[in-house]
Amino acid sequence: MEDIKIIELYNARNESAINETDTKYGRMLKGIAMNILSNHWDSEEVVNDTYVRAWNAIPPAKPNYLGAYLGRITRNLSINRWHEQRAKKRNSSAELLISELSDCVPAMQTVETVIETKELAKVIDCWLSTLSTDNRILFLRRYWFGDTVNSLAKECGTSANKLAGRLYRLRQSLKIALEKEGLSL
């Protein structure tokens, strides 16, 4: 079903909106949650929480891209849950993603400007626009959707080592971009 029709179901308060959402996006959302939480049950709950959030938010929300809208909710819920788990010393895939992204933290000697997360997102947006389409997709598939290096390497038909090198160069590129903006996080 097209996104616009699913949103119409939400607007009409028709419960099949959730079924259609699950049919179309359930697998993707579960993947996002699993890639952060590494736990089937937690991920399933996050996905279902996502549906509840969407049900409560639409209307009045009118997402232009329903997949991205739902994915963002799932990602935020997963990160929040990951924080709760981290407090309980439970490991997850998010630890690895965070560890990799530490490469992107600008060096301290730059001229510092404290920045809010929303503004930082705009800078990252701008940096993403300078990348080739394939590199942009690769970066987001790894650090937004949380796809594993192995699965991405398989999709690209390359080795995990080569792909990890490509991701490292992308992280270095982001670091330089942030430093050029004179940012301190």
Add this chain to the structure above:
Amino acid sequence: MKVKQIFDAITEVRDEYIEEARTTQLKKSAIAWKKWTMIVAACIVMAIGIRGAYSLPDLLPFGGKAGGSGSGHGESSTFMSYAGPAFPLTLSQPDNTVTATRNIIYDFSLPNEDSIRVWGANVEDRYTLINSSTEEKNIEAVYPFIGSFNDLKELIPTITVNGQKEHPALYAGGYSGGEKLDSWEGYKALLEDGSYQSNAFAADPVLSQPVTVYAFTDFEAPLEYEAATQAISFNIDPDKTTILHYGFNGIDIGDNGFRRYSYFVPKDIRMEKDIKLLIIIGEDIKDYSLQGYKNGACERGNELEGVSSTVTRKEQILSDVMGEVINHFFTNYDDGNSLAVSQEMFLGAVTEFMVHYGLLSDNARDHYQYGVLEDVILETYSLKRVFYLKFQVSVPVGESVLVTVKMRKNPSYDFICSGTDNKGIQGYDMVTRLGSNLHFDALTAELTSTQNIEIVRQNYGFNLSQGVTEVELDLNNEHYYLEIRPVEQ
């Protein structure tokens, strides 16, 4: 935590980039490794432009249709994901001299010793067939069950007659045609006039029409362009020409019959497995043009020189082409071992789908109007339908024969946290007469491994606390339901 801020900020990047990453496949740098995930992605990435409007075809539904949540119909629940009922045995031809008793057993054993809760039940559906005539009866029995080509390996029942394993013939019912299969009444509407079963046993339509096939091979493009694209453009008269395609990544459908089909140029592959076909039904295309582009944006200013391929034109019969495409699909996208039935049977199901709901019908549904064969194949593969197992049984004069059907039955359920009262509850339905021409003298039901469940709702009459796990059922009641909650071990 600084790095955490980056992690959070990435969440907020613009929707367009997320959508792009969600729907676009990464470019390959070597010979393809392909799995279901990739073909699904390929289906998603198919971009269709119609007069400036840009839309993406729907993701394909997997599994059954989901109903409204928890509101209930009759005394039982309406689950969001409905697994469908267990059907009764029937005969291919009615026979008043053969009667039956039925005993259905739901076994709620844990799947393995490490499991903490049940999910699904092992069902044993037993029939004692009695011959009350004065001559031996050789009857053809039919057992219906719900499944899809995708989960057939898991759900196909095994059948024994007096302890001897049968090798029944398998028949696939067609797509329900939009009939909502989210309750037992949905199946009743589908099956009660008998036409669905008759059609399942009838010969499939044959795609005997001649077609013109354009195959693209020997791809070349400048290596520095990772998403180099080749597009073929032409004009057709839509009343005279219908186009199916396989292996393409983009379509533009414009005014006045303009069509443009495009694909990312494969790298390092020449006479290769990654086939790309345009299948022309009706009047052939004329004066097509080929153009390379730097990426998937097939627009002015984005042209790229040095993109080429060999285009071969052949005239074939459509069923032959479809056979090749299906063979390619399963060989390349699922390690060649996923189709649990013969290719001939699956081609029949694909044909039925195309003739009734695809571009070969007068009223193509949804995105099937775009002729994406990957969609048609994947949909045929994953759609829920009723299958039939047909086998011979001989019942001597005045004697009885025991037919035992064993199968795995997945539960109906609501999605967790969906706001319904049915969180964690599993539903199991059974129908007593639907689709059956057998006369039943008695019907009983039984539960085993009940320590793993508690009963939430039912109309059988079990009482676990009092040890009532075997009950006799009313033959006049069409539908029995059992809703359980797993007891965690």
